[in-house]
Amino acid sequence: MLADALLLQLGYNATLVAIGAGLLGVASGVAGTFLFLRKRALVSDAISHATLPGVGLAFVVMVAMGGEGRSLFGLLLGAGVSAAIGLLCVHWLTRRTRLGEDAAIGAVLSVFFGFGVVMLTVIQTMNAGRQAGLEGFLLGSTAGMLRSDAILLAVSAAAVLALVLILRRPLALAAFDPGYAEATGWSLPRIDLAMMGIVLVVTVVGLKVVGLILIVALLIVPAVTARFWTERADHVVIIAGVVGGLSGYVGAAVSATAPALPTGPIVVLVGFGIFLFSLLFSPRRGVLASVLTHLRYQRRVHVRQGLLALAQGQPIYEALTQRLLTRAGLILPDGVPTAEGQAAASKALLDETRWAIVRGDQAYALAATRYDGLTPIETVLTPDQLFEIDAKISAPEVVA
Amino acid sequence: MGAEFVALSLPPMVIGVLVAIACALPGNFLLLRRQALIGDAISHVVLPGIVVAFLLTGLVATGPMLLGAAGAAVIAVVAIEAVRRLGRIESGAAMGVIFTAMFAGGVLLLEQSDTSNVHLDVEHALYGNLESLIWLDATGWASLLDPVALAGLPVELSRMVLALIVIALFLWLFWRPLALSTFDEDFARGLGIRTGPLGLALVIMSAIAAVAAFDAVGSIIVIAMFICPPAAARMMTNRLGHQVAWSCLFAALAAVLGYVLAGYGPLWIGAGASVSAAGMIATVSGIILGVAAVAGPHRTRNS
Amino acid sequence: MNLTLVTDHDTDQAVRAASPLAVRGMTVSYGQTPAIFSVDMTLRTGAMTAIVGPNGAGKSTLLKAALGVITPLAGLVTVFGGAMADMRDRIAYVPQRTSVDWDFPVRVIDVVMMGMYRRLGLLGRIRGRHRALARDCLDRVGMTHFAHRQIGQLSGGQQQRVFLARALAQQADIYVLDEPFAGVDAATEKAIVAVLQGLRDAGKTVLAVHHDLATVPDYFDDVVLLNTQVVAAGPVADTFTEENLNAAYGGRLTTARADPESVAG
Ligand SMILES: Nc1ncnc2c1ncn2[C@@H]1O[C@H](COP(=O)(O)OP(=O)(O)OP(=O)(O)O)[C@@H](O)[C@H]1O
Ligand SMILES: [Mg+2]
Numbered sequence: 001m002l003a004d005a006l007l008l009q010l011g012y013n014a015t016l017v018a019i020g021a022g023l024l025g026v027a028s029g030v031a032g033t034f035l036f037l038r039k040r041a042l043v044s045d046a047i048s049h050a051t052l053p054g055v056g057l058a059f060v061v062m063v064a065m066g067g068e069g070r071s072l073f074g075l076l077l078g079a080g081v082s083a084a085i086g087l088l089c090v091h092w093l094t095r096r097t098r099l100g101e102d103a104a105i106g107a108v109l110s111v112f113f114g115f116g117v118v119m120l121t122v123i124q125t126m127n128a129g130r131q132a133g134l135e136g137f138l139l140g141s142t143a144g145m146l147r148s149d150a151i152l153l154a155v156s157a158a159a160v161l162a163l164v165l166i167l168r169r170p171l172a173l174a175a176f177d178p179g180y181a182e183a184t185g186w187s188l189p190r191i192d193l194a195m196m197g198i199v200l201v202v203t204v205v206g207l208k209v210v211g212l213i214l215i216v217a218l219l220i221v222p223a224v225t226a227r228f229w230t231e232r233a234d235h236v237v238i239i240a241g242v243v244g245g246l247s248g249y250v251g252a253a254v255s256a257t258a259p260a261l262p263t264g265p266i267v268v269l270v271g272f273g274i275f276l277f278s279l280l281f282s283p284r285r286g287v288l289a290s291v292l293t294h295l296r297y298q299r300r301v302h303v304r305q306g307l308l309a310l311a312q313g314q315p316i317y318e319a320l321t322q323r324l325l326t327r328a329g330l331i332l333p334d335g336v337p338t339a340e341g342q343a344a345a346s347k348a349l350l351d352e353t354r355w356a357i358v359r360g361d362q363a364y365a366l367a368a369t370r371y372d373g374l375t376p377i378e379t380v381l382t383p384d385q386l387f388e389i390d391a392k393i394s395a396p397e398v399v400a
Numbered sequence: 401m402g403a404e405f406v407a408l409s410l411p412p413m414v415i416g417v418l419v420a421i422a423c424a425l426p427g428n429f430l431l432l433r434r435q436a437l438i439g440d441a442i443s444h445v446v447l448p449g450i451v452v453a454f455l456l457t458g459l460v461a462t463g464p465m466l467l468g469a470a471g472a473a474v475i476a477v478v479a480i481e482a483v484r485r486l487g488r489i490e491s492g493a494a495m496g497v498i499f500t501a502m503f504a505g506g507v508l509l510l511e512q513s514d515t516s517n518v519h520l521d522v523e524h525a526l527y528g529n530l531e532s533l534i535w536l537d538a539t540g541w542a543s544l545l546d547p548v549a550l551a552g553l554p555v556e557l558s559r560m561v562l563a564l565i566v567i568a569l570f571l572w573l574f575w576r577p578l579a580l581s582t583f584d585e586d587f588a589r590g591l592g593i594r595t596g597p598l599g600l601a602l603v604i605m606s607a608i609a610a611v612a613a614f615d616a617v618g619s620i621i622v623i624a625m626f627i628c629p630p631a632a633a634r635m636m637t638n639r640l641g642h643q644v645a646w647s648c649l650f651a652a653l654a655a656v657l658g659y660v661l662a663g664y665g666p667l668w669i670g671a672g673a674s675v676s677a678a679g680m681i682a683t684v685s686g687i688i689l690g691v692a693a694v695a696g697p698h699r700t701r702n703s
Numbered sequence: 704m705n706l707t708l709v710t711d712h713d714t715d716q717a718v719r720a721a722s723p724l725a726v727r728g729m730t731v732s733y734g735q736t737p738a739i740f741s742v743d744m745t746l747r748t749g750a751m752t753a754i755v756g757p758n759g760a761g762k763s764t765l766l767k768a769a770l771g772v773i774t775p776l777a778g779l780v781t782v783f784g785g786a787m788a789d790m791r792d793r794i795a796y797v798p799q800r801t802s803v804d805w806d807f808p809v810r811v812i813d814v815v816m817m818g819m820y821r822r823l824g825l826l827g828r829i830r831g832r833h834r835a836l837a838r839d840c841l842d843r844v845g846m847t848h849f850a851h852r853q854i855g856q857l858s859g860g861q862q863q864r865v866f867l868a869r870a871l872a873q874q875a876d877i878y879v880l881d882e883p884f885a886g887v888d889a890a891t892e893k894a895i896v897a898v899l900q901g902l903r904d905a906g907k908t909v910l911a912v913h914h915d916l917a918t919v920p921d922y923f924d925d926v927v928l929l930n931t932q933v934v935a936a937g938p939v940a941d942t943f944t945e946e947n948l949n950a951a952y953g954g955r956l957t958t959a960r961a962d963p964e965s966v967a968g
Binding site (some may be wrong): 036039040041042044045093096097098099100102103105106107108109110111112113114115116117119120121135140181213214217219220221223224227228258261262264265266268269272275279285290337342363 | 436437
């Protein structure tokens with residue numbers, strides 16, 4: 001069953017939805033990266049919650065105009081309009097009052113959502129409202145979607161993706177190098193506006209798939225995940241697109257296999273799974289790697305400081321230093337250095353003395369930036385340079 | 401009128417006010433610490449906590465559910481902090497990752513398990529059911545003095561009173577370190593204040609408010625009350641104590657007005673049934689914030 | 704300040720016991736490179752000591768680690784020979800301005816009261832004498848008229864004075880200040896220096912990060928030249944030499960200062 005779903009064997013509608021969700025995932029992964037890099041990830045949360053009153057009002061308006069009120073296009077249009085108003089409110093509160101962006105986001109999302117709930121309860125009292133199915137917008141539901149809606153979803157997802165790809169240059173510029181973007185004549189507020197516009201469109205298209213509470217995950221998780229795997233900006237965008245597409249596609253496909261598997265949560269959990277793996281095991285910034293590196297680093301610092309203290313005949317203050325040196329066979333348990341320890345100590349002191357000269361001399365400014373208290377100097381300087389430096393050490397230190 | 405009001409409207413209104421104040425109190429410090437959205441995150445993870453508690457114990461009892469929700473809130477906060485520090489991810493993004501994942505997990509568990517015969521669903525978690533918290537034993541204002549009738553008050557009422565007392569006590573006791581570590585963290589640490597655990601304690605207080613309130617009113621009010629009254633209050637004054645007082649006033653006002661508008665508003669305009677009180681309270685708090693943002697004496701940074 | 708190499712535990716213990724604030728083997732790292740490495744520092748009672756060094760030298764880091772604001776990778780701190788945790792009442796601290804939330808709803812007078820929070824405890828009543836002390840401290844830095852302003856509505860120099868007043872309200876024995884003269888005008892600088900010298904003359908110990916090399920000899924008794932490590936430390940007359948300065952600033956100083964000869968004067 002699962003294999004069938006992933007291989008698009010579950011029927012025309014499910015296939016359309018899965019492809020649409022995949023495309024939407026790529027688009028939101030890419031768009032979310034720009035948002036994340038501009039440090040405004042949670043603005044999307046305000047946008048998505050602000051869609052609810054629009055959905056409700058659109059339904060009421062369509063019913064009032066004699067329709068059935070369930071046209072997906074109409075509902076999404078309403079969602080887009082009220083989301084835009086919500087976005088404007090966030091913008092206005094941040095610019096015109098002393099509130100920070102986080103407070104503005106929280107205020108807008110809760111108030112708009114609250115008003116949306118009021119609208120939903122109004123609709124429930126209407127005759128047409130009993131089976132409106134608007135709750136599907138909260139958590140996303142693609143089960144039993146109409147053919148026309150599935151087509152609308154797939155087409156608009158493709159359109160959003162195209163839009164993101166067309167605008168990727170200025171977006172990338174604004175995200176990675178705002179200063180340069182301004183200097184080369186781009187207007188940052190405009191680019192930001194375009195970015196928010198794209199996020200808004202992604203949100204609205206994603207409403208029916210992921211739902212308004214969870215759509216924010218589709219924008220944030222891929223970007224955050226990608227950040228673990230690369231330091232290069234353009235690669236972040238690509239990886240985020242892949243992660244987003246994968247979560248959207250796999251999520252929608254899995255959800256099509258059984259009725260009790262709502263689309264939104266599955267999509268989010270697939271993405272979260274990839275994130276969790278990255279958080280733990282990424283070789284650069286992963287938790288495991290960081291912890292190991294930090295412990296190793298701390299040990300190296302202690303050994304080095306201990307050796308310097310030995311070389312200068314100073315006492316060793318910390319028990320950890322003492323333990324590490326003893327374990328490395330550099331000192332005896334009573335604190336007396338072994339022959340090996342003495343050699344290492346004088347080497348460390350010589351290193352430090354040479355470094356001191358390098359760091360005090362403008363001529364070695366570049367090499368001086370490599371100083372970290374641990375790097376042996378001969379890995380940074382040529383033998384000739386070392387010779388020059390040693391000539392400046394007036395009276396070479398001797399270890400007692 | 402009196403009897404009906406005391407039995408049907410007074411308890412939900414009082415509970416609404418208690419919830420609003422219990423959330424607004426810690427909300428003041430969250431706002432000042434630029435952690436306003438922590439309230440949002442906490443109220444989302446309450447759902448998975450409750451679902452897990454239900455699945456583990458098999459009962460819809462208050463005790464286990466509150467514990468489950470509180471546990472989920474703490475786990476969420478710790479996870480957000482871990483992602484932020486270990487992954488060097490900005491806190492907004494870290495929040496977004498964690499609370500959506502936990503909420504998604506909760507929804508999935510709920511759908512997968514058989515909860516059809518218990519009152520546990522996503523919509524209830526979001527909007528709560530403030531209107532249903534009625535006091536059947538009340539026969540009029542005199543019932544407020546009648547011990548037998550008082551025993552029939554909704555349990556949510558006493559639970560909220562308790563939560564409010566705990567939160568108020570915490571703020572009263574730790575007012576100085578909280579203010580100091582928010583204003584100037586380095587100085588606070590220099591005085592020996594352990595700002596890390598203190599910040600966590602504040603978040604746990606917020607979680608207590610969210611969890612206690614959640615069952616009665618759902619998470620929308622909770623998020624709105626964490627943010628809107630304190631934000632409006634910040635624009636009314638430049639003194640911390642006054643800000644907290646204003647925020648309590650605004651919170652209570654929003655709760656009462658919102659409840660009244662939800663219950664009687666539709667009748668006034670000739671419509672039939674009432675609308676969601678939780679949603680209306682959130683809406684009113686937004687209107688109060690809007691007014692403060694337009695006319696508050698200290699609404700801008702240099703006022 | 705004392706840079707004689709101490710060669711055994713007992714002597715060093717005696718030295719540390721006599722010093723208001725002593726740091727040994729302090730290393731702090733924010734990532735994989737140390738911000739400060741193996742720093743030793745011993746303050747002298749009743750002296751004003753400057754920490755001098757280029758941007759990013761680790762000056763703020765050293766202060767924060769010494770006061771326990773951040774956790775060092777390695778290192779030992781003693782205050783009057785005892786542990787920092789037991790001696791916090793004896794230290795007043797003025798952080799670098801960037802650590803403060805200027806938008807916080809608090810008045811100038813309340814900021815000064817914060818200096819008394821340790822003595823007041825969690826719930827201690829604020830009494831008339833506390834208010835009088837706060838007003839007196841504000842008066843000493845010439846800020847009485849601003850007592851009821853919101854802290855963010857002051858100029859940078861005025862804010863700096865208020866923070867000095869808060870440190871005074873701590874009534875400590877050691878005053879640790881991170882760039883107390885950053886962004887203040889000449890008159891304010893003179894006023895702050897006068898207050899600090901008054902403290903010193905009353906037997907208190909002052910440690911300040913300082914950026915203006917020209918005024919070091921006028922203001923301070925001792926100096927620590929820092930650039931990740933301690934380059935030199937001791938009385939200004941012996942330590943504040945061009946050679947040491949060049950070592951600390953990586954030879955970049957000739958462009959920064961017009962007249963290097965006047966430094967050690
Ligand atoms: N919170 C931090 N995270 C990462 N790196 C930091 C942090 N604080 C300081 N650093 C780095 O540590 C080094 C020392 O910083 P520190 O603030 O102590 O310098 P400083 O001497 O006070 O400089 P300045 O004169 O500019 O105040 C710098 O290279 C800085 O980039
Ligand atoms: Mg500094």
